[in-house]
Amino acid sequence: MGMHLKKEEEQIFDGEFGEGMQKAMELLVAIGDAYDAEKMISVSRAHAASSGQEGDLYFVELLANGGACCRVPTSTNPVYDVEYFDDLFEIPKYEADVARRVMEAYKRVGAIMSWSCIPYMAENIPLYGETVAFSESSATPYVNSVLGARTNREAAQSALAAGVIGKTPEYGLHFKENRKGTHLIRVETVLRDEFDYTLLGYYVGKRIGYGVPVLTGISRRPNTEELINFCAMSNVSGAVSMFYILGFTIEASNLEEAFQGDLPKDKITVTDHELKQAYCELQTTSEKIDFVMLGCPHYTLKQIEEVARLLQGKKMRKDVAFWVCTSATTKVLAERNGCVDVIERAGGHVIVDTCIDEPCWIVYKDKVGMTDSPKCAYYRRFKEARVERLQDCVETAIREK
Numbered sequence: 208m209g210m211h212l213k214k215e216e217e218q219i220f221d222g223e224f225g226e227g228m229q230k231a232m233e234l235l236v237a238i239g240d241a242y243d244a245e246k247m248i249s250v251s252r253a254h255a256a257s258s259g260q261e262g263d264l265y266f267v268e269l270l271a272n273g274g275a276c277c278r279v280p281t282s283t284n285p286v287y288d289v290e291y292f293d294d295l296f297e298i299p300k301y302e303a304d305v306a307r308r309v310m311e312a313y314k315r316v317g318a319i320m321s322w323s324c325i326p327y328m329a330e331n332i333p334l335y336g337e338t339v340a341f342s343e344s345s346a347t348p349y350v351n352s353v354l355g356a357r358t359n360r361e362a363a364q365s366a367l368a369a370g371v372i373g374k375t376p377e378y379g380l381h382f383k384e385n386r387k388g389t390h391l392i393r394v395e396t397v398l399r400d401e402f403d404y405t406l407l408g409y410y411v412g413k414r415i416g417y418g419v420p421v422l423t424g425i426s427r428r429p430n431t432e433e434l435i436n437f438c439a440m441s442n443v444s445g446a447v448s449m450f451y452i453l454g455f456t457i458e459a460s461n462l463e464e465a466f467q468g469d470l471p472k473d474k475i476t477v478t479d480h481e482l483k484q485a486y487c488e489l490q491t492t493s494e495k496i497d498f499v500m501l502g503c504p505h506y507t508l509k510q511i512e513e514v515a516r517l518l519q520g521k522k523m524r525k526d527v528a529f530w531v532c533t534s535a536t537t538k539v540l541a542e543r544n545g546c547v548d549v550i551e552r553a554g555g556h557v558i559v560d561t562c563i564d565e566p567c568w569i570v571y572k573d574k575v576g577m578t579d580s581p582k583c584a585y586y587r588r589f590k591e592a593r594v595e596r597l598q599d600c601v602e603t604a605i606r607e608k
């Protein structure tokens with residue numbers, strides 16, 4: 208063991224605080240050793256990218272059965288909407304049991320049962336300068352770049368372990384020098400909406416792979432949803448845990464600061480052509496669709512309002528199912544302002560606590576979907592997916608054949 212541990216950390220490592228905390232500490236120490244960290248640092252919050260899958264079940268039950276309990280607020284990712292699904296679909300009993308046990312175990316370790324992949328919007332919001340441990344593709348870059356807190360690109364397990372111990376090994380993005388820009392991205396096109404940010408994120412992540420892109424040329428302040436989409440897509444097609452949009456993100460106001468005096472490794476220009484190229488790459492089918500899946504990442508209230516506006520007074524085709532995934536917190540607000548009612552009267556569903564990456568969607572394994580999210584298409588549990596703007600998804604769902 209190369210890390211220097213304080214007395215209490217050693218006691219936890221030796222099992223004096225119970226087996227659950229010991230297992231969490233063993234994982235953190237192993238990660239710290241792998242990254243040559245010298246010590247642990249405190250975290251003020253964590254987000255575990257939980258899922259209703261066996262690997263997640265194994266680790267969270269290991270900690271829960273060993274008596275571990277979160278020392279700092281630790282939110283959770285989508286798993287399974289127990290009440291909603293049981294009425295609609297025949298989920299294989301094994302899959303349903305795994306998901307239920309995962310949710311029960313997270314409850315036992317005292318996690319925040321947000322079951323949302325955008326907890327940084329409501330249930331678990333880091334402040335500027337906080338040291339945290341966040342997993343989940345949109346969450347890590349959003350927390351680093353938009354909020355100005357510091358997190359590495361955690362896994363569900365390392366984030367949960369950090370939440371239980373209240374610490375994480377000090378390496379990577381916890382150091383200022385590792386937060387410097389690597390690639391200069393000159394955006395030479397007008398980004399019109401959230402979908403353009405989706406395409407931009409997809410293209411940038413794919414081009415640079417691993418790195419910290421610094422984007423210039425964006426003249427309009429991106430809104431929250433545009434930033435969420437850029438984060439989610441760049442950290443799926445690539446490994447982008449941090450980025451800068453000069454003029455709008457928090458940690459650097461000019462190129463000198465963003466690159467910390469160094470030169471970029473590479474310079475990339477993004478025009479309309481690159482966005483169109485990204486769009487074309489995402490089209491893998493033109494087959495008739497069976498369902499529309501929105502809310503990957505989980506939709507915000509504003510996005511649900513837009514869906515309701517597009518569906519006002521409309522009726523969905525009988526042969527197309529229409530899903531909007533969001534958090535329980537957001538759904539309450541969308542119910543209060545009548546949006547859920549509008550979507551349901553049109554024939555759609557607003558569903559919480561789950562997402563397309565969960566085994567409960569296995570019912571769609573032979574079906575063709577349509578989504579506004581390349582991430583949804585990438586993690587699909589269905590046959591094929593068309594990736595289009597929200598308006599096109601809605602129009603396709605309501606259009607007469």
Ligand code: F3S
Pocket residue numbers: 284285324345439502503504505532561562563564582583586
């Ligand atoms: Fe969120 Fe699930 Fe998509 S975690 S980003 S809705 S695959």
